Amino acid sequence: MSRALKNTSRSLTGVFLFLAFAIGFSTRALCQDGTSGSPRVPEPSKTEAILLSVDALSQAAAYAPDKPIAGRLEFVGSTLMQSLATMWAEDFAKIHPEVSSKIDCQGSEESFKKFSDASATIALLSREVTPEELTQWSKDVKKNLIAIDVGYDILSIIVHKDNPLRALAWNPKTNSPMSLSNDKTIEKWGDLGIDGPLSDKPLTHVLIVPSHGLRSVAERFLNLKDRPKAITIEKENQLDIVDAVAATPEAIAVVSANRAMADSVRALAIGVDGQRIVSPRNSQAVNLGYPLLRNLNAVVALDDNGKLPPVVEEWARFILSRAGQETLIKDGFVPLDRSDIAVQQDRLGWETLK
Template sequence: MSRPQVTIALLVILMGLVTTLPMVSAQLKPDIDANIPAYQPVAPISGHLLIVGSETMKPLSEAWIADMRAYYPLLTGSVQSGGSEEGLALLFEGKAPVAAMSRKMRSQEIVDFKREFGYEPTEVPVGIDALAVYVHKDNKLPGLTLAELDALFSDERRRGLSYNLHRWTEFLLEGDYQEASIKLYSPNRLSGTTTFFREHVCNDAPFKKRVEIKAGPASVVMAVAQDRYGIGFGGIGYRTSDVRPVPIASVAGGRYIEPTFQSAMEGSYPLRRPLYLYINRAPKSTLSPAVAEFVKLALSYQGQQVVLAKGYYPLPTSDISRLRATWAPPIRAAAEDGPPKLRD
């Protein structure tokens, strides 16, 4: 091939790359559907709104609280993010009206809640997260299966892998990785992220004793960013330029799937999970206007913009329409803004 022909060929390739870049960007950060209704403020609201629970959802909860205060200057609000398990405990104790959770409540937890209050909690999905498995940005690991992840974090290997995994050389990595031990990081046990990972990856088996426990997903990502030989997990919203999410395959020989908007929405990414608000909402009773409007805001165009801005993925428009319909009727002002009390 002559030099002019080579130059033309290179130009064609470069033009192709340029034209595909916007498509990749759009896939990673999609536009919010303009058909999602915008939030419309109601009559003035006062009092204090407390949101408890998931650290993964802390950026969302704080942003929604800030928006609520902008709409309602007489309203105050705070976010207490000790983990999904702590948020659920406070919801059970009647100390908070809303628990933000990065996992779905278990059937037994719903039974226990109904035993305490006489009715089930109200479940509201508000966004979608891809629980990512992070390695250092220099780590060239091409992907992991769920069975390999299980063998990394649990000695019991309930997914059936016949051998344990301790060193990076077992993944055929080159350079200094050949002699390096794998350092494991996890959020604390109160984190819904940890609960989800143990249930969906390790089949609820306990972690290895050498797993280093961090305060939450943000701390895990920070640790991996500073440790070339580390691996940990957390929501996709915690991704930074110093770490890399590893593509995951459901089974050996399966296709490695990256945690993207498309894979999360279509369900092909194995560790996709909705993000929830759980609300203590007694049937035929008056709900705090602050709680009702908080939910409406989260399910609005502005609320889903927050989901996207914080690195997570918005709900499908059809799901939002269905959820909003249950919150459409105006909520009469409550006599008290406090959470419902436990039954005697």
């Protein structure tokens, strides 16, 4: 299970972007999970643009390199993280002008195959890497690999704008809002309490192609493993997913929250404890227990001496520093907090973060 899901009450260290919170809630779907009592439903608020100060966001230490570094970095993997990799590379090069970078991001699930003979390859994955995967990949590429978290991505479950559903209830037993506590299978929209013409129509799940890290995350949150009869269609990228949901009244999908701002789709709120209903567009979503998060991972390789190549180690120090985490914030992601960073330092064998 993702560490982000185990710790959804962690303080929101923030997102450096404008977040809109303007959503009305329906308790109908929330009552389907068997919780007793009436959920407390907040009144819809006016759209409010909130710009969170970077000073209040990143708890990382300042970046203070000991000396200039030179070398070449190669980034592979997540298409979602491609712009982030570009921003990191540009910011890193401003401090270390003798470092060059190549960015070739074609999907998270292809990343480990692209570890080249050059030791300075960094694989970016928009999902958590399991210990079993890391062990197998290390054998496949004949290198000792280390996976670290670099941040988080807030996700949204989206439906067509005319879908009357406003919220889903989180089921902690299955870690999914698409699993009812009475074990009833969700096949049609009526199973989620929807009346009218949509009630007899089956849900159409719009998924990204398997080469992307979002695929396995979406399958988990939509509980497709326990719903083998579910209708699914595939799209090449998140923008195409949003367009497909906008054009299909019975569609449902999982996308990054910052991709779910279109007026043609609705981002569903999540009822987290039978009382609180949290929108992914709420600037305090994570702090309020919003559970739809995914880890953003970077995988690096040790050299023959069991150490990180100097240019890779210095890059890791940079992205785990305040400067690197602020770059992540600017690209619309949630940064690591101080305890998260300490865990990554330990994985890398560091005592303190410079």
